[in-house]
Amino acid sequence: MKLRLPRLTLLGTSLVGTSAMASGLQLYEIATPDVGLASAGWAARAQDASTVFKNPAGMSLLDSATLQGGLQLTYGDVSFTPNSDTSARLGTDGGGNAIGALPGMSFFYVQPLGEKWKIGFGTLSYFGLAENYDPAWVGRYYVQKSSLIGVSLLPTVSYQVNDWLALGAGLNAMYGYLDTDVAVNNIDPRTGDGKLSVTDRTWGFGADAGILIKASEQTRVGVNYLSPVQLDFEATPQFSNLGPVLSQVLANPSSLDLGVTVPQSVMLSVYHQLNEKLALMADFGWQNWAAFGQVEVGVNSADPKDLTTELYYQNTFHGAVGAQYQLAPKWQLTGGVAYDSSPVSDADRSVVLPLGIAWRFGTGIQWQATRNLSLGAAYEFLWAGDMSVDQGSDASLRGRVAGSYNGANFSFFTLNLNWKL
Numbered sequence: 001m002k003l004r005l006p007r008l009t010l011l012g013t014s015l016v017g018t019s020a021m022a023s024g025l026q027l028y029e030i031a032t033p034d035v036g037l038a039s040a041g042w043a044a045r046a047q048d049a050s051t052v053f054k055n056p057a058g059m060s061l062l063d064s065a066t067l068q069g070g071l072q073l074t075y076g077d078v079s080f081t082p083n084s085d086t087s088a089r090l091g092t093d094g095g096g097n098a099i100g101a102l103p104g105m106s107f108f109y110v111q112p113l114g115e116k117w118k119i120g121f122g123t124l125s126y127f128g129l130a131e132n133y134d135p136a137w138v139g140r141y142y143v144q145k146s147s148l149i150g151v152s153l154l155p156t157v158s159y160q161v162n163d164w165l166a167l168g169a170g171l172n173a174m175y176g177y178l179d180t181d182v183a184v185n186n187i188d189p190r191t192g193d194g195k196l197s198v199t200d201r202t203w204g205f206g207a208d209a210g211i212l213i214k215a216s217e218q219t220r221v222g223v224n225y226l227s228p229v230q231l232d233f234e235a236t237p238q239f240s241n242l243g244p245v246l247s248q249v250l251a252n253p254s255s256l257d258l259g260v261t262v263p264q265s266v267m268l269s270v271y272h273q274l275n276e277k278l279a280l281m282a283d284f285g286w287q288n289w290a291a292f293g294q295v296e297v298g299v300n301s302a303d304p305k306d307l308t309t310e311l312y313y314q315n316t317f318h319g320a321v322g323a324q325y326q327l328a329p330k331w332q333l334t335g336g337v338a339y340d341s342s343p344v345s346d347a348d349r350s351v352v353l354p355l356g357i358a359w360r361f362g363t364g365i366q367w368q369a370t371r372n373l374s375l376g377a378a379y380e381f382l383w384a385g386d387m388s389v390d391q392g393s394d395a396s397l398r399g400r401v402a403g404s405y406n407g408a409n410f411s412f413f414t415l416n417l418n419w420k421l
Contacts, residue, residue: 030050046220053108061212128148144182156168196239198256284318288315313344338359376417377415
């Protein structure tokens with residue numbers, strides 16, 4: 001990707017991410033009971049109104065107007081440890097915990113229209129990042145603070161074709177907010193670091209479609225397709241505290257096209273009611289991260305020429321298994337395990353977006369408080385392990401940053417409510 005300013009090209013690699021930055025950027029944790037299943041049964045379970053997003057065809061299984069709401073707290077522990085290969089002039093500050101606590105919520109509603117048709121609406125965020133490093137950390141010339149929030153509005157419809165087949169589709173209208181700060185090396189230590197800031201807001205649109213097959217009274221299969229969403233950010237970078245050389249080079253910057261593609265994905269899920277107490281479920285998913293477009297903003301040399309960089313992202317695969325156990329007439333326990341492959345190799349990983357594999361372990365409980373109201377709580381632990389990084393060079397203005405994110409992990413705490421109106 002090539003981005004030009006007067007006598008300057010900003011190096012393109014990666015600006016955005018999510019609170020699940022250790023796995024891929026697309027969250028399964030959307031403040032629903034699925035957190036307690038590690039997403040198992042995603043497109044086939046269809047037991048509450050959140051199926052509006054996970055598989056709109058699943059609305060056909062809801063026999064009355066239904067509301068689903070949830071609150072979620074995510075805590076990420078993602079800290080970098082530089083090694084001796086890091087340029088000495090960058091110091092030794094690892095940046096602290098880049099993520100910390102992030103709140104979230106979701107809302108879904110389904111309304112029947114006759115025997116075969118149902119409509120639904122949902123709002124959630126399944127794509128986004130907020131990261132913030134210490135001011136003097138070794139990677140400050142690659143990223144200092146970065147936020148991208150994607151909030152989706154989902155009007156959907158489903159149609160019951162016959163006793164065993166239902167179809168569903170909807171619009172994914174995503175509002176994107178982008179805000180990033182990057183330190184600029186002024187070379188002269190007496191001047192201190194400058195700062196580059198980019199901020200913008202935009203809308204992107206895609207589709208959400210699904211099929212639900214009822215193989216028997218005990219077994220159903222669901223397939224969900226989520227199309228790509230293009231977020232065409234465009235902003236003029238703002239600079240502050242620049243030294244005399246860079247002040248001349250970066251005078252009157254032009255607008256930058258910072259297009260981001262939220263990847264398309266496919267999920268195949270199976271749900272089977274083994275007996276009156278136990279239900280089993282599984283997923284297999286694919287996400288098109290090879291098509292992911294992103295931008296890393298930074299000044300890479302004191303006299304910059306045209307610079308380009310190629311993104312080496314790869315498609316990812318997801319697998320999950322889980323179970324629901326009816327402990328008592330009003331109490332249900334859930335559990336699940338999931339695995340996601342890495343969208344980037346060790347050699348291509350960046351401190352801006354330290355992605356890797358992810359193991360998810362979820363557990364939850366649901367309480368049927370009344371005939372029409374159920375309440376639930378769930379917890380999920382995501383383990384990303386150690387993720388090595390080695391980028392840049394001593395010769396560049398940004399320097400070489402090498403080291404590892406050791407023991408990166410996330411915890412998701414969710415409360416949910418399901419109300420049949």
